[in-house]
Amino acid sequence: MQIPDVEVFAAVATASSLSGAARRLGLSAMTVSRRLASLEKELGVRLVQRTTRSASLTPEGEVLLPFARSMLEADEAARATLKANAGTASGLLRVTAPTVFGQELIMPVIPRLLAENPALQVDLTLSDRIVDIVGLGIDVAIRIATLSDSGLVARALAPNPRVVCASPDYLARQGTPTHLEDLKNHQCIGLHGMPYWPFVHQGKAVSIRAEASFSANSVESVRAASKLGLGLAMLTYWDVRNELADGSLALVELEDVVPEQLSIAAVLPTRQYVPNRVRVLLEHLERALK
Template sequence: MYIPDVEVFIAIAEGGSLSAVARRLGLTPMAVSRRLASLERELDVRLVHRTTRSVALTPEGEAFLPYASTLLEASESARVTLKSRAGTASGVLKVTAPTVFGQSVIMPLVPSLLDEHPALKVDITLSDSIVDIAGLGIDVAIRIATLRDSALVARSLAPNPRVLCASSIYLQENGLPETLNDLSRHRCIALHSMPYWPFLRGGEPITVRAEGSFSANSVEAVRSASKQGLGLSMLTYWDVRDDLASGDLQLIELKDACPEELYITALLPSRQHVPHRVRIFLDRLEAFLKLHA
């Protein structure tokens, strides 16, 4: 039932002609008449007797009046409640993100979010696979990948280039690769979803097959294997940022090519009526990424 139609009916019941009701509601007399007719069609009864000078409720209109009043009061209460929560985050924030990024970047943000917004709950799904956010009712997906065409709404948060790296022990034993051709002489740890490593050489894309004695299906396994000296790895900056800072992994920069540039992107089901909890979360995440880049 369309609330503006009910609002017109209530105004008519309070007395006055259709033109007087129209002036009170800021509508034209024609609009008032159409809204009343729409409500009568939906209920399949005549609610108002109309004459050239006045209107009066029918018995059916009198019977419907208390229900109409309840509907209007409930609608107004809902507006007031939602408006009062506009400055705070509430409800369940459902987020999905890649495993390593979620553990190292998103999880540290959760305690302060919950402290500052007592009505908020957080539900996180960490997975390196693509998750159907619309089907699972997820508010926002954090993706670190080349995005395909999608009906989802994308918001870029921060750059996150792929990086080539290895442990200092591996590089001491096997030498430092300097060009793309040098990679063929090294053990390369392949991620199952990326058997070919993407580079840019002279502004043109080129790929190199990652071949070695170890491969894995998760970013965490590749990162761990690289830290243990099993070979070179290509991961994204935010996957290995702490390892590069601690010296557990060493950045490798080739003279003739650079790895593909990626971005951390938030995907939303729709740009319409984005919940306040989602905006709060994304603003916090974006600020953290800029501060710690």
């Protein structure tokens, strides 16, 4: 049953006439008649006996009336609750993000997010796999990758270029490469799922296969191996920014190519009616990324 049709039926029962119901609802008499007929057709029973001046409920209409009023009360309560919560972040916020990024960037903002929004709950899934956010009912996915063309909505939060780095000890022993071809003479730690390192040369994409005696399936392992001096690593800036800052890893810049430029993006199921709980999370993340 459609709420507008039920509303007309209840108004007719109260006013005891179609014209009275029309005045009560601010509708035309024709609209009231059409909606009432639509409800009767849907239910397969006659609800109101009409005359030119009055209307009275049939026995079936009397049975329906309390249910109709309950439906309208529930509809009004739901609208009032949603309106009251429109400016606050509440409910369950489901988020997924890459493991390292989630641990280092999302987790630190969670305490303040929850403190500022006591009606909010957060369910965080950390995974380096791309998951189906629509199928799993996830509100927002934070991704650091070249986004595939899909029906999802991506919102860039911050640039996050790939970088080549190594420990100072490794570079002291093996030398610092200066050109793309030099990488063939170095140990290039492999990350599962990315056997080729992507670069850009004069606006065109180029790549080189990562060849090393060690590879791993996680960013944490590749970063740790690089710090231990096992070779060069290609990760993203936000994966190694702390290590670059404290000197445990050194940036390797090549003269003839630049690593692929990525960004940190928030991926949403749709751009329409984005819940406020998602908005406040993205605001906190954007502040942290600055």
